[in-house]
Amino acid sequence: ERSLHTFAMLSTRLASRVVARGSRLFSSSAASASAIPHRALIGGAVAVGAAGLYYGNKTGCLSLDITFKLPVEIDTAQLVRQLRRCEPADLSSLTKVAKDDLGLLPQPEAPTYRTALVEIYVRSAPYGGSDKSSNGHRYDSIPFANGMINAGMSCNLVHYVHEEHDKFVEAMKQFDAIIVRCNPGQIKADGGSQAKFDDAMRGLQKLGIQVWPSPDVMEFMGAKDALTKIAHLNIGLIDTFSYYTEEAFTTGFKKTMAFQPRVIKQNRGSSGEGIWIIKLKEGNYCSNFGDRICEGDEVLSLMEANDNHAEEHTVAEFIEFCVNGRTAKSGKWTSKGVGKYLEGGKAAGGMLVDQRFCPRIVEGELRYNLVGPALVGIIHKKPKDGGISAVGGTGSVYTFYGPDEPKFSNLTTNFLTKDIDKVMPSLGLGDQPLPLWWTTDFILASPVGTPVEEEKWIVGEFNCSCVGISKCLPAYCKDDTPNANWNDIPDEDKKEAMVYGNKMGVVATDILNKAKWAWESSTLVDVSGLTRVAK
Secondary structure, eight states: OOOHHHHHHHHHHHHHHHHHTTTTTTSOTTSOGGGHHHHHHHHHHHHHHHHHHHHHHHHTSOOOOOOOOOSSOOOHHHHHHHHHHTSOOOOTTSOOOSSOOTTOOOOOSSOSSEEEEEEOOOTTSGGGSTTBOTTSSBTTHHHHHHHHHHTTOEEEEEEOOGGGHHHHHHHHTTOSEEEEOOOTTHHHHTTOOHHHHHHHHHHHHHTTOEEESOHHHHHHHHSTTHHHHTTTSTTSOTTOEEEOSHHHHHHHHHHHHTTSOEEEEESSOOTTTTEEEEEETTOOOOSSTTSOOOOTTOEEEEEETTTOOEEEEEHHHHHHHHHHOSOTTTOOOOOSSOOOTTTTTGGGTOOEEEEEOOGGGGGOEEEEEEETTEEEEEEEEEOOTTOOOOOTTSSOEEEEEOTTOGGGHHHHHHIIIIIHHHHHHHTTOTTSOOOSSEEEEEEEOSOTTOOGGGOOEEEEEEEOSSOOOGGGGGGSOBTTBTTOOGGGSOHHHHHHHHHHHHHHHHHHHHHHHHSTTSHHHHSOOOOTTSOOOOO
């Protein structure tokens, strides 16, 4: 039922691409220049033949058995894959959740790759969740999708509906890459299973489909023990420890606390909840690590990062709160949290990270915004006077800088040239690319007076789990802006957001081009000019 014009357009387009490649697919580098046009024409013929076979087979109106021999072998499956990319992905089996696709660019006629951006609409939440525009899309989905389109790829906006899980997974098999933009906790809030979704993404990865970020990347980069895994890098502190059991925490904390002020971080919290800056009230630290351990009745001065509130507790009370929560042994707590940071053990995310306190945190943190390996912006987050945490909502002041800001050039150069390529292998993710859109928070660990060129900045946190594009915030709904949408973003902010989006498109293309199943890597090398020695 497909028109001859469409067939001719698609097959000719593929043929022209083969011709444009010279003889890359069908001749060796040693081939004579005079032979190239002939081989390219053969390639074009193969492309047209593949198109005919594909569409004829699909419609049931054509059945051919063609035998031919070329100087090299041709992976016809790859020819068919490229042809299929020229068709729109079939999403007719999935529920269309969004009211419209306001701001989305037209899809390219001949996309280099197919991509999908996956979102989640929480039906029980106002506006579908705190990150939604009035049409049901995430407030910053358009820059991501348009960045892919501007790079020559197609990008469909798809909502995950857990009742249609199997249909969703089947539909996703049509794509070369999936960009996951489901905010943590929202799949569960909508009644679905995050574990089931994650397992499906891992299954798609096994089929050769890229997932950005993958469940493992989100888990390992977002876990607080990532700081322990990078402790040996320039951006880490060697005296960083992870605790998964009560015994390990009790022994380790009493030893580290006796030596220096510490930061204890729970694994599961967000916005600073369960992150404690701790000092000995008496200040009686030992001179060398391990010279003594704290007694249970020593008093601690604590400040929690989520709201900068202060408390005092004994060492024994703090350990009890971290392990068992509010009990008769833990004393009275004013924290909004419930403790129990080790609950469920390592498998359930129960964990505490113990890191040296860096007093210059009061000068602020640096958040590096990155697209893959490229730095695109720096935010200096300074706590309000008297505070330590620069978490939003605590009165902190944010100052924005470009990626080439001179005052941070030492950190930028060291991070981008010495450590960034070691991050994923250190986290056990050496087979996965850096996230498309992620952040790294840095804290200055050097004493006051250290020359700039000798300063040591250490990572406080990685984040790649649905990091937002702040320039798009006018597009998300709240009580006073229930109809917010893409058009509410000022034009200048749209342009800046698209700088990020377009960079993502470039990085995404590079990742796909390097993937083992991409077009270029599927062709065989022509060794026909060599003598076959082996039997």
